[in-house]
Amino acid sequence: MIYVTGDTHGSIDIRKLLENEVTNKITEQDYLIICGDFGLVWNYKKEDRKERKWLKWLNDRPWTTLFADGNHECFPRLNAYPVREWNGGKVHVIRPKILHLMRGEVFNIENKSIFVMGGASSHDRGPAKGNTEQVIGKGWWPEEIPNEEEKQNGLNNLAAHGNKVDYIITHCLPTTCQDIVKRGTFAADSITDYLEDVQKAVSYKRWYSGHYHCNIDVTNDVTVVFSRIIRLGETIADSETIIGVPKYRKQDAVLISYEGENLLGTIKDVHPWGPMFHHDEPYYDIVLFDTERKKPVVRVKETQVIEKSLIQD
Numbered sequence: 647m648i649y650v651t652g653d654t655h656g657s658i659d660i661r662k663l664l665e666n667e668v669t670n671k672i673t674e675q676d677y678l679i680i681c682g683d684f685g686l687v688w689n690y691k692k693e694d695r696k697e698r699k700w701l702k703w704l705n706d707r708p709w710t711t712l713f714a715d716g717n718h719e720c721f722p723r724l725n726a727y728p729v730r731e732w733n734g735g736k737v738h739v740i741r742p743k744i745l746h747l748m749r750g751e752v753f754n755i756e757n758k759s760i761f762v763m764g765g766a767s768s769h770d771r772g773p774a775k776g777n778t779e780q781v782i783g784k785g786w787w788p789e790e791i792p793n794e795e796e797k798q799n800g801l802n803n804l805a806a807h808g809n810k811v812d813y814i815i816t817h818c819l820p821t822t823c824q825d826i827v828k829r830g831t832f833a834a835d836s837i838t839d840y841l842e843d844v845q846k847a848v849s850y851k852r853w854y855s856g857h858y859h860c861n862i863d864v865t866n867d868v869t870v871v872f873s874r875i876i877r878l879g880e881t882i883a884d885s886e887t888i889i890g891v892p893k894y895r896k897q898d899a900v901l902i903s904y905e906g907e908n909l910l911g912t913i914k915d916v917h918p919w920g921p922m923f924h925h926d927e928p929y930y931d932i933v934l935f936d937t938e939r940k941k942p943v944v945r946v947k948e949t950q951v952i953e954k955s956l957i958q959d
């Protein structure tokens with residue numbers, strides 16, 4: 647089985663892999679793909695004690711961890727790890743069971759072809775924040791954006807597969823999808839535009855990205871994942887409900903099933919362990935779009951949420 651999750655950011659967001667209902671089920675035969683911002687190759691000088699500790703922890707898990715790079719990686723160090731041919735593509739071997747899926751490669755894992763293209767623009771440092779001089783080489787690297795050679799490598803490998811793969815794993819999204827998620831607040835750049843072209847040229851079953859720190863099915867074949875760990879092929883909406891790990895966030899617009907009707911509303915409050923910490927599935931307080939209703943705010947279980955809606959009130 648292949649699982650997919652979003653950014654781990656070193657030790658910051660790795661807690662989603664600690665004991666939980668999903669990771670407890672992942673076995674030695676399984677793979678976990680992180681869609682960029684792995685963050686455990688981060689210190690600009692060398693592999694430090696904290697990185698070593700977490701890399702050992704991750705390497706000791708039953709599964710094999712695979713990751714695309716994001717924008718929060720120390721690229722000179724990442725690119726210095728040994729390169730190996732693995733399942734049809736090239737990887738950097740960080741640890742025996744932690745592999746970096748290199749840019750533009752197509753892998754065959756469990757008989758599924760998977761195209762991988764890491765990289766994205768940082769929005770918290772570097773050119774976007776006007777502090778490039780202070781952070782370059784220490785927390786921001788220009789290599790975060792794939793170069794022409796890496797992009798061409800991707801196009802060549804896709805062409806060699808007849809521009810048809812089962813799945814696509816990236817850190818950022820094609821421009822049009824990014825606009826849907828970020829409502830124009832993240833500018834298009836050379837990698838989002840490149841992915842836009844890839845999306846038009848290549849047929850695939852589902853595309854997964856990280857970067858935007860949310861869990862959302864953007865279109866019928868594009869999913870952004872962050873805190874959730876889902877099976878390759880699965881959508882956020884279809885993934886299993888997990889106590890303590892809500893699929894949706896405050897302010898998300900959602901379509902819910904309530905007393906026999908399908909209603910639209912915005913999440914006002916999230917109760918990850920159920921109301922009053924009853925250790926139940928996540929609950930949500932929803933402000934309904936239809937303000938004429940007798941009850942403008944309703945409480946629903948996660949299983950009553952049909953999907954995240956891209957329609958805002």
Ligand SMILES: [Fe+2]
Nearest residue numbers: 653683718857
């Ligand atoms: Fe991130």
